[in-house]
Amino acid sequence: MKAIRVHQFGGPEVLRLEDVPEPKAGPGQVLVRVRAIGVNPVETYVRSGGYALKPALPYTPGTDAAGIVEATGERVYTHGTISGAYAELALCDEKQVHPLPPQVSFAQGSALGIPYATAFRALFQKARVIPGETVLVHGASGGVGIAAVQLARAAGLTVIGTAGTELGRKLVVEQGAHRVLDHRAPNYLDGVSVDVIIEMLANANLAKDLTVLAPRGRVVVIGSRGPVEINPRDAMGRDAAILGMVLFNATGPELAEAHAAIVAGLQSGVVRPVVREELPLAEAPRAHQMVMEPGAYGKIVLVP
Amino acid sequence: MKVIEAKGFGIENLAMVERPEPKPGPREVLVRIRACSLNYRELLILRGHYNPKQRFPLVPLSDGAGEVAEVGDGVTRVKRGDRVAAIFMQRWISGAVTEEAARSTLGGDIDGVAAEYVVLHEDGLVHVPAHLSFEEAATLPCAAVTAWNALLESGRTQFGDTVLVMGSGGVSLFALQFAKLAGARVIATSSSDAKLERLKQLGASEGINYRSVPEWGERVAGRVDHVVEVGGAGTLAQSLRAVRRGGRVSLIGVLTGYGETNPVLILMKSISVQGIYVGSRAMFETMNHAVAANQLRPIVDRVFPLEQMREALQYMESGAHFGKIVIRV
Numbered sequence: 001m002k003a004i005r006v007h008q009f010g011g012p013e014v015l016r017l018e019d020v021p022e023p024k025a026g027p028g029q030v031l032v033r034v035r036a037i038g039v040n041p042v043e044t045y046v047r048s049g050g051y052a053l054k055p056a057l058p059y060t061p062g063t064d065a066a067g068i069v070e071a072t073g074e075r076v077y078t079h080g081t082i083s084g085a086y087a088e089l090a091l092c093d094e095k096q097v098h099p100l101p102p103q104v105s106f107a108q109g110s111a112l113g114i115p116y117a118t119a120f121r122a123l124f125q126k127a128r129v130i131p132g133e134t135v136l137v138h139g140a141s142g143g144v145g146i147a148a149v150q151l152a153r154a155a156g157l158t159v160i161g162t163a164g165t166e167l168g169r170k171l172v173v174e175q176g177a178h179r180v181l182d183h184r185a186p187n188y189l190d191g192v193s194v195d196v197i198i199e200m201l202a203n204a205n206l207a208k209d210l211t212v213l214a215p216r217g218r219v220v221v222i223g224s225r226g227p228v229e230i231n232p233r234d235a236m237g238r239d240a241a242i243l244g245m246v247l248f249n250a251t252g253p254e255l256a257e258a259h260a261a262i263v264a265g266l267q268s269g270v271v272r273p274v275v276r277e278e279l280p281l282a283e284a285p286r287a288h289q290m291v292m293e294p295g296a297y298g299k300i301v302l303v304p
Numbered sequence: 305m306k307v308i309e310a311k312g313f314g315i316e317n318l319a320m321v322e323r324p325e326p327k328p329g330p331r332e333v334l335v336r337i338r339a340c341s342l343n344y345r346e347l348l349i350l351r352g353h354y355n356p357k358q359r360f361p362l363v364p365l366s367d368g369a370g371e372v373a374e375v376g377d378g379v380t381r382v383k384r385g386d387r388v389a390a391i392f393m394q395r396w397i398s399g400a401v402t403e404e405a406a407r408s409t410l411g412g413d414i415d416g417v418a419a420e421y422v423v424l425h426e427d428g429l430v431h432v433p434a435h436l437s438f439e440e441a442a443t444l445p446c447a448a449v450t451a452w453n454a455l456l457e458s459g460r461t462q463f464g465d466t467v468l469v470m471g472s473g474g475v476s477l478f479a480l481q482f483a484k485l486a487g488a489r490v491i492a493t494s495s496s497d498a499k500l501e502r503l504k505q506l507g508a509s510e511g512i513n514y515r516s517v518p519e520w521g522e523r524v525a526g527r528v529d530h531v532v533e534v535g536g537a538g539t540l541a542q543s544l545r546a547v548r549r550g551g552r553v554s555l556i557g558v559l560t561g562y563g564e565t566n567p568v569l570i571l572m573k574s575i576s577v578q579g580i581y582v583g584s585r586a587m588f589e590t591m592n593h594a595v596a597a598n599q600l601r602p603i604v605d606r607v608f609p610l611e612q613m614r615e616a617l618q619y620m621e622s623g624a625h626f627g628k629i630v631i632r633v
Contacts, residue, residue, distance in 0.1 A: 124462045131456065131485045132594025155463045156485035158597050261464020264489060268509075270463075 002304060003087030004284045007058045009049025012285035015061070015086075023083045023091035030097055031070040032078060032090045035106035036278070037302040038064035039287045040114045040143065041223070047288065053248065060084025061284075066100055066109025075100040079113035079259060086284055088304045095252070098259050101266050104273075111143060111273035111299040112262055118247045119147035120258040122198050122220040123155065125250075126243045131156025133195040136212070138205055140177060141168030142296035144222065146274050148198045149175040154270040160194065165295045171274065196220070203228045206242070210234035218243055274298035306633075308418035308613050310362045313352045315614050318364070326423040328376035333426050335388060337370040337417050338438035339607075340631040342620050343446045343474065344559060349412055350617070358412070364613075366392050366410040368417030369432055369441035370633070381426045387438070390417055391585045392445045394428035398586035406581070410445075418613065420633055430588050433596035443602040443628040444592070446582055447474030452591040453583035454532055454554035455482050463487030465529040468546055469508075470539060472499045472626040475556055477603045479532040480506055482591075485598055491524055499626060506603070514542075521545030532556060537563030544569040556580040603627030 005018045025031040043061045045051040062085030066077040070089070076097040083091040100109040123129050129152070137148045140161025152159045153176035161172035162183040169180045181188045192212045199205055202224035209219050210230060217240045235242065250258070265271030276298035279287050287300050305325045311317045328334045346364055348354045369389040372382050382388055394414065396405035410416045432441035455461040467483040468491045469476040476492075483490050484507040492508035494500045500511030512520045521542030531543040531553045538560025543553050555577055570577055594600070605627040608616035613631060620629050 120463070128460065130460075130590070130594070131482070132590065132597045134597075151463055151487070155487040156594055156598050257464075261462075264464045265487075268489070270487065 001088040002281060003060045003084065004062075004281065005058045005060060006047055009047065009054075009057075011048070012044075012288040014047060015284040015288065017282045017284070020060075020087070022089055025071070025091060028094055029082065030092050030094050032065060032067045032076060032092055032097065033070055034065045034067040034085065034088055034090050034304050036066045036110035037062055037085050037281070037304070038110035038113060038115070038143070039284075039291050039300045039302060040064065041291055042114065044288045044292055060087050062086040064110050064113030065090050066106040066112075069097070075102065075106075075109075077109035077112050079117055079255065086281065086302060095256070098263055104266055105275070107275045107278055107299075107301045107303075108273040110301050111275065112271070114247060115143035115273070115299070116147040116151070116262045116271060117250070117255065117258045118144050118222055119151050119198070120261055121245060121247060121250055121254065122222055123148060123151055123196070124261075125254055125258070126220045126245050127196040127218045129155060129157055129196055132158075134158040134160065134193070134214075135196040135198065136192065136194040137161045137177070137198045138183065139163070139200040139296065140172040140175075140180070141165075141298070142200070143299050144200065145172070145198075145296070146175050146298065147271075149177050150270060150272060151265070153177070154265065160192065162188070163296075165297070168295060168297055171297060175274070198222065201225065206230055207234075210238075210240060210242075213238050213240045215239060217241075220245060222246075275301055277301070278303050305420040306610060307363055307420070308365070308610065310350060310360060310364050312360050313350055313358070315350055315617050318350075318614055318617075320611055320613070323419075325421050328374055328379075328423050330377040331379055331426050332376040332423050333372055333379055333382055333388075333429060334374040335368075335370045335390070335422050335424060335429070336373040337368045337419060337422055337633045339369055339442035339633060340365045340417055341367040341442045341447075341474070342616060342629045342631065343367065344557065344620065345446065346411070346617060347621055354412060362411070363415035363418055364411045365416040365418040365631070366390070366412070367442055367445040367447075368422070368633075369438045369444075373421065375426070379426045382429055382431070387432050387434070387441070388429040389432050389441050389445050390422070390424055391428050391430060391588055392449065392582040393584075394425060396584045397427060398584050401581065401584070405584075418610070418631070418633075427585070430585060430592060433592050435596065435599055436601070439604055439607055439630045439632065440602045442630055443474060443604060444595075445588070447628065448478045448595075448602065449583040449588050449591060450556050450580055451475050451478035451482050451532065453587050454556055454578070454580045455479060455530065456486065456591075457583065457587050458578050458580060459530050459552050459554060461486045461488050461530060465489070466491060466527055468493070468524065468528045468531045468543070470532065470534050471495075472503060473534060473559075474628045475534055476532065477506070477627050480508060481600055482594075485594065485600065491528065493520055502626060530554065535560040537561055537565060540565045544573070544575060547573070547575055549573045550575070552576045552578065554578050554580050604630050606630070607632050
């Protein structure tokens with residue numbers, strides 16, 4: 001079968017399409033015929049070699065696929081794989097696959113694993129939001145941002161999103177945000193007061209974030225590309241909390257809870273992933289460039 | 305001014321009387337009550353089931369909303385003209401309930417709000433959401449705060465959970481609305497298919513007629529994260545079957561009466577059974593914030609004038625209602 005292999009850490013060009021042996025499912029495992037693969041920023045960090053998580057070389061990247069279980073014909077999405085998702089077949093633990101309702105496309109299904117579980121964990125397991133609170137979603141037009149807007153809106157929150165382009169801001173409103181801000185505009189957070197912030201770029205925003213929190217506010221840091229200087233008194237005066245997280249730290253039961261909720265959301269229509277572009281698997285290097293460019297507008301998907 | 309007075313146990317001992325308009329003392333507030341709502345508790349109190357040593361005469365009803373008519377010296381929380389509601393336990397402000405707070409219930413421990421004017425301490429009031437009429441706002445203090453406390457304070461209902469509500473009384477409808485607000489899925493039970501249809505229109509995704517399916521707990525076994533139990537001894541056995549392992553049952557009502565329950569399932573399934581007796585002012589305020597932000601509207605079944613208090617209570621006793629019964633004052 002065809003699969004993307006990484007033999008050395010480096011730029012997007014190290015992603016190579018190769019022929020590899022087909023994996024075989026053992027006890028408690030399922031083999032998924034992959035129809036779509038979700039591309040996430042974390043896969044570019046891992047590929048570059050500068051990330052805490054370093055797989056043994058060579059490896060096949062990716063955790064989020066959607067497809068059909070070879071043995072049963074069931075439509076599923078994955079939130080992880082044993083053999084890597086950037087491939088025609090993905091070997092998974094049976095706990096890593098979840099049912100994909102018929103009205104949800106494979107491309108949409110490949111946008112669930114990391115983005116929606118991250119948004120769920122940030123909002124419900126970390127910030128523990130309650131209806132009536134206001135949440136600010138930074139970078140709301142990206143994969144995690146769209147997920148956070150949809151979930152927050154469905155949980156009775158007042159939702160403010162930010163996006164850097166006109167197209168992105170239109171998308172954020174379409175996903176249910178009550179208000180959208182241009183994070184490229186100067187002083188765009190003036191006059192804003194929120195209970196919870198979903199922060200994708202803490203190195204740029206965290207210091208300012210702490211000043212727009214309401215009393216007992218929470219910032220959930222789910223992304224950062226460098227250090228940042230903050231004034232701790234901005235947090236003290238508000239009894240505010242800075243909550244860091246990576247999805248990788250979620251326990252089995254936490255992940256199970258997240259995906260049970262995501263499946264319920266797919267069935268009720270609350271969870272509606274937005275796909276920006278579908279590229280052939282061979283174009284994985286281009287997908288890795290696109291996913292890191294500013295001006296996000298939905299999910300980038302690879303098709304084997 | 306007109307006041308409803310209970311002179312003893314029994315609906316027949318309710319009468320409308322004239323009393324002088326009260327004056328607010330320091331830190332007290334005179335509220336012109338515009339609407340009250342009824343709770344099943346009213347019937348229990350008048351039957352002597354709440355407190356056999358209930359003192360009379362008693363001004364009944366815990367739930368009232370109206371506008372501030374006059375403020376006493378030192379009042380800072382409200383001003384003349386503010387739209388307010390009374391809190392159920394006048395001295396439960398925040399945190400956990402205390403002995404003192406539990407002895408400050410309106411229309412039970414102290415006189416209630418079935419009157420044109422009442423004087424209350426300023427700490428015992430909350431502002432009501434601007435989009436609600438007085439009739440709607442008067443439904444909140446007992447039933448809505450109870451449902452909010454059960455689902456979102458003492459229990460943390462969240463997106464993707466499944467909540468089971470029973471029937472179409474005030475607490476159950478608020479529980480349905482709050483569960484939906486939080487992104488949960490709702491299963492509703494009722495003895496009437498017509499009411500089940502209305503519960504589905506309000507967002508319940510599954511309805512079960514408990515007359516035709518008396519073993520409804522088996523039907524949904526393990527699929528329910530949280531049961532809002534309003535029936536008491538008559539339904540608790542089914543609730544304990546319905547709830548998943550590690551799930552939660554909020555015990556908030558005893559409509560079917562008292563009796564024995566086999567507690568074995570509680571431990572075998574690691575169920576948290578939590579008693580909910582309304583909630584604090586802080587919970588009321590948090591709830592109001594959510595109600596306002598989402599423009600949520602309480603379900604009012606029917607509005608009676610003050611002079612028809614007995615008829616209104618009999619109507620509640622009949623169980624024909626769907627949502628809250630309101631008294632216009």
